[in-house]
Amino acid sequence: MPQHTFSLNGTRVTVEVADDVRLLWVLRDILGVMGPKYGCGLNVCKSCTSHINGKAFNPCAVPVSAIKESDEITTIEGLPATVGRDLHPMQEAWLEEDVSQCGYCQPGQIMAAVALVRKAREEGRAITDADLDGLRNICRCGTYQRIRTAIRKGESRM
Numbered sequence: 235m236p237q238h239t240f241s242l243n244g245t246r247v248t249v250e251v252a253d254d255v256r257l258l259w260v261l262r263d264i265l266g267v268m269g270p271k272y273g274c275g276l277n278v279c280k281s282c283t284s285h286i287n288g289k290a291f292n293p294c295a296v297p298v299s300a301i302k303e304s305d306e307i308t309t310i311e312g313l314p315a316t317v318g319r320d321l322h323p324m325q326e327a328w329l330e331e332d333v334s335q336c337g338y339c340q341p342g343q344i345m346a347a348v349a350l351v352r353k354a355r356e357e358g359r360a361i362t363d364a365d366l367d368g369l370r371n372i373c374r375c376g377t378y379q380r381i382r383t384a385i386r387k388g389e390s391r392m
Contacts, residue, residue, distance in 0.1 A: 238298045240305045242267065243312025253299035258282050260298050261309065269310035269341040273372070280371040283342035283349075284309045290349035310341035313348065317392075324348050324388035331384040335375035343371045347385045351392050361389055 239248040242265065249264050256275070261267040261284075270293055273279035277295035284293055285308040286301075293307075301307070313322045321329075324344050334340050346369055354361045366382050373381065 236299070238301060239303045240301045240307055242307045243309060244306075244315055249298070251298055254297050257293035257296045257298050257301060257307070261293060261307075267309050267311060271338055271341060273339070273342075278372075279339070279342075280346060281339045281342040283345040283371060285345060285349060288349070288352060290346050308345075310345060313345065322348065322388075323391035324351070324385070327384040327388035327391065331380050331387065333377050333380045333384050335377055339371060339373045343369075343373065343381055346371050347381075347388060348392070350385070351389045354389075355392075361385065 235250040236253055237248055237250050239246065241247070242261070247265060249260055251260055251264060258270055258272060261270055262272070270282040270284050272294065273281035275294045277292045280292055282292050282294045283290050285291070287306055308316065313325065314320055317323065324347050328334065328340065328344060350365055350369065351361060354365060366385060
């Protein structure tokens with residue numbers, strides 16, 4: 235069985251698993267990281283959104299063989315450590331805006347929001363309505379207005 239090594243939430247991990255196993259299953263079933271949710275498995279709903287080297291990606295669509303030893307995978311569980319706090323500012327904004335209803339999509343929503351804010355900052359600008367419109371994470375409860383408000387509040391604190 236092939237071995238795959240990468241960093242997960244700041245810790246180096248090695249797993250023995252077939253090359254074609256999707257990273258989402260490695261995270262959830264082998265490593266016990268439950269934040270990234272399984273929704274569709276087709277890179278559509280984006281409930282599994284995590285970060286690879288600081289950029290949003292969907293591990294349901296990525297075979298573990300595509301992950302390099304130098305890659306840093308961050309899930310919602312590791313997000314607060316990226317700012318050295320108990321909660322990331324985006325998570326705090328989510329709580330303050332009472333975004334969650336069922337909560338299933340929230341880890342992916344938050345991870346996508348943080349990546350969006352970082353991308354805009356790298357480009358030297360604030361997020362726009364067009365940026366928010368471009369987010370494709372599905373919320374089955376329809377809390378999109380609260381999500382947008384929380385993203386703007388989180389952006390102001392990041």
